[in-house]
Amino acid sequence: MADFEIRDLRVSVEGREILKGVSLDLNRGEVHAVMGPNGSGKSTLSYALMGHPSYQVTAGQVWLKGQDLLQLAPDERARLGVYLAFQYPTVVPGVSMRNFLRTALNWKRGYDGKDRSKAVSPREFQSLLTGPMQQLRMDSTFLSRYVNDGFSGGEKKRAEILQMAALKPEIAILDETDSGLDIDSIRYVSETINGMRGPDLGVLIITHYTRILQFIKPDYVHVLVNGQIVRSGGPEVADELERTGYSEWADEPALAGADLGEVS
Amino acid sequence: MAVVPQINVGEDYREKYGFYDPEKYVFKAKKGLSEEVVKEISWMKGEPEWMTKFRLRSLGIFQRKPLPTWGADLSRIDFDNIYYYVKATEGQGKSWDEVPDQIKRTFDRLGVPEAERKFLAGVAAQYESEVVYHSLHQELEKKGVIFLDTDTALREHPDIFKEHFGTVVPPADNKLAALNSAVWSGGSFIYVPPGVRVDIPLQAYFRINAENMGQFERTLIICDEGSFVHYIEGCTAPIYTTDSLHSAVVEIIVKKGARCRYTTIQNWSTNVYNLVTKRAMAFENATMEWVDGNLGSQITMKYPSVYLMEPGAKGDVLSIAFAGKGQHQDAGGKMVHVAPHTTSTITSKSISKAGGRTSYRGLVKVHPGSHHVKSFVKCDALLLDDRSISDTYPYIECDEPQVNIGHEATVSKVSDEQLFYLMSRGIPQAEAETMIVNGFIEPFTKELPLEYAVELNRLIQLEMEGSVG
Incomplete structure (x- = not known):
């Protein structure tokens, strides 16, 4: 039994079925990539795993630590150890990154405003963030800024990875984390993620392009097309896609020559 | 004022507070407003004559002026049913x-x-x-x-x-x-x-x-x-x-x-x-x-x-x-x-x-x-x-x-989207909502002295939980 099991997941959006029975096993210590063309259901998979209310799960289970994630609210999933790095992180005006991160950390530790000994101390907070912030080239003023407010595309993505470093999830889903990143940022982000790799962390990279996989080497690659996984294998699958693109399944050009910029 | 109900003491007052307003004042002036009441207030305070006159002149203006009708509904205030001076005793x-x-x-x-x-x-x-x-x-x-x-x-x-x-x-x-x-x-x-x-x-x-x-x-x-x-x-x-x-x-x-x-x-x-x-x-x-x-x-x-x-x-x-x-x-x-x-x-x-x-x-x-x-x-x-x-x-x-x-x-x-984002980090919905509301008023809060800012955030939290009257 895998640490994280997606079983026959079916998801609809506004009555239209997008995921048509997705199954996937992921163990901590492993990095999996889910690749697919536009409209294949990649983002739906990440949102559904985290519990976005607009994505209706019609069938399936997702098991982590003996619990079916699909029965839990998003915050409960997060506290159980799931993390989603958003493709388009949301702006929350007036809430500082510091306050946001501290609140999230406190909840993760079971501090709900009562037992102060569970709360993260300022010193601890500092030490948790200093390393990743250096690695991600974020200066200290960053924590005083409002959540994603006025952040550049690269800053948003780096902020997502910083949160991941602080929250130390067991299962991290990275949704198109490389989209909109310049080459320096992608390096900082990848280095930070690679630094977190280890026996306690399972990573699910969701991506259209192979670029990020040159920086973060996956152990397994799955190809998602039209709401179903059509192929699974080792890193060689990504190499193949690099050459052929998704043409076997979808009418799209090969990836090698494709634009590596923004991906919708 | 026409026949109006007594000034409203909050319709859900009882349900919220489980409390009725007991009549236990040490001292009160008479209910309602008159020259006599105003003079009494001024006299009890030992005020100079100009202030007494000022008060009386103001009373006349109050009695002549209509209530503003352009804003919130004030029609239920019964000015005759109010104590205008409660002597401040311990x-x-x-x-x-x-x-x-x-x-x-x-x-x-x-x-x-x-x-x-x-x-x-x-x-x-x-x-x-x-x-x-x-x-x-x-x-x-x-x-x-x-x-x-x-x-x-x-x-x-x-x-x-x-x-x-x-x-x-x-x-x-x-x-x-x-x-x-x-x-x-x-x-x-x-x-x-x-x-x-x-x-x-x-x-x-x-x-x-x-x-x-x-x-x-x-x-x-x-x-x-x-x-x-x-x-x-x-x-x-x-x-x-x-x-x-x-x-x-x-x-x-x-x-x-x-x-x-x-x-x-x-x-x-x-x-x-x-x-x-x-x-x-x-x-x-x-x-x-x-x-x-x-x-x-x-x-x-x-x-x-x-x-x-x-x-x-x-x-x-x-x-x-x-x-x-x-x-x-x-x-x-x-x-x-x-x-x-x-x-x-x-x-x-x-x-x-x-x-x-x-x-x-x-x-x-x-x-x-x-x-x-x-x-x-x-x-x-x-x-x-x-x-x-x-x-x-x-x-x-x-x-x-x-x-x-x-x-x-x-x-x-x-x-x-904001709620989902905050919740995806492990923050429960109620607290996420509170954070968003506190964020919304942050331009105000940041102008307050720190202790007030902290209190205000706490208060918003209580308001959001619906536990404050």
Whole structure:
């Protein structure tokens, strides 16, 4: 039994079925990539795993630590150890990154405003963030800024990875984390993620392009097309896609020559 | 007034507080308003004749003037059924046991110190912190700053008092200002001499005043040339009062080059009609800033205003309003540009929840000849559910072509995307909502002294949980 099991997941959006029975096993210590063309259901998979209310799960289970994630609210999933790095992180005006991160950390530790000994101390907070912030080239003023407010595309993505470093999830889903990143940022982000790799962390990279996989080497690659996984294998699958693109399944050009910029 | 029901004491008062208003005052004047009552008030205070006359003249104006009908619904106020003067005796005849548990619990959760609780609950008539008060008082005295309750100021500083009192808000301004002028009691008086900067905010807390937070407070602040003062009124803890009409007048004079900031956070219990006239006059290069937070009450009507009298004067209003079930917060600001090269901003943030209603009502008026005026009004409303209401009434009256006036209004809801984002980090929905609301009012909160900011955030949290009356 895998640490994280997606079983026959079916998801609809506004009555239209997008995921048509997705199954996937992921163990901590492993990095999996889910690749697919536009409209294949990649983002739906990440949102559904985290519990976005607009994505209706019609069938399936997702098991982590003996619990079916699909029965839990998003915050409960997060506290159980799931993390989603958003493709388009949301702006929350007036809430500082510091306050946001501290609140999230406190909840993760079971501090709900009562037992102060569970709360993260300022010193601890500092030490948790200093390393990743250096690695991600974020200066200290960053924590005083409002959540994603006025952040550049690269800053948003780096902020997502910083949160991941602080929250130390067991299962991290990275949704198109490389989209909109310049080459320096992608390096900082990848280095930070690679630094977190280890026996306690399972990573699910969701991506259209192979670029990020040159920086973060996956152990397994799955190809998602039209709401179903059509192929699974080792890193060689990504190499193949690099050459052929998704043409076997979808009418799209090969990836090698494709634009590596923004991906919708 | 026609036949109207007795002034409403909050329809869900009993369900919320499990408490009925017991009649246990030590002393009260007669119900209702008459020359006799007004004379009695003035006599009991031992006031000079000019004040007695002022009160009587104001009473006449009150009786002649109609109630404003352009704002919130005031038709249920029965002016004949109100005690206009409750002699402030120790404890006002109430005991701690009579304070509703709900209010006590809120004090607990807000961490209000023991001494303040009784004061806020109207049990103790003064904040028992004489030591703090005395050292502050001496400090101020050295600088020539006068900081007294208004009644004492009238006795001890009659000349400066008479010179300024009633000059910013004359009794004829509106019916409720006339009422206050006739029956006022308590409030703060501050005089800051030329060039003096008062470094720490002055708070009504520290003023030993038996009649603090009364129904008809009268506050007068005079900032002489080049001076600075920050005055803080109220607090975030709910002010429990059995008086259902609060009608204060605040007058501020900011002389050349001076700056005054007046911060209010009020959280009246939800039986209260809070109808307040706040006005400042800012002279050459003077700055007046109103920071105004309204959380409690059943109906609030409050539009802090600045009359920009001379070139270089600047006026700011920054306000928030939170309306929950059964509440109507009708608030905003007024900027009256009487001179050229004057600037003003009004920033209003409102939150409506559980069927509550917030209204922004504001006026920017530019008199002829007041060229090169700049004014910007921004009002943002946040609705927490589909039952709640927000409306805006921005008025601009401009008699001068060379001006720059801007207005911007937004209405938004707590978005699913923001909630999902915060929840995806492990933050439960209720706390996520609170964070979003606190974020929304952050431009206000960051202007508050730290302890107030913390309290306000806590209070919003309680409001969001629906556990505050």
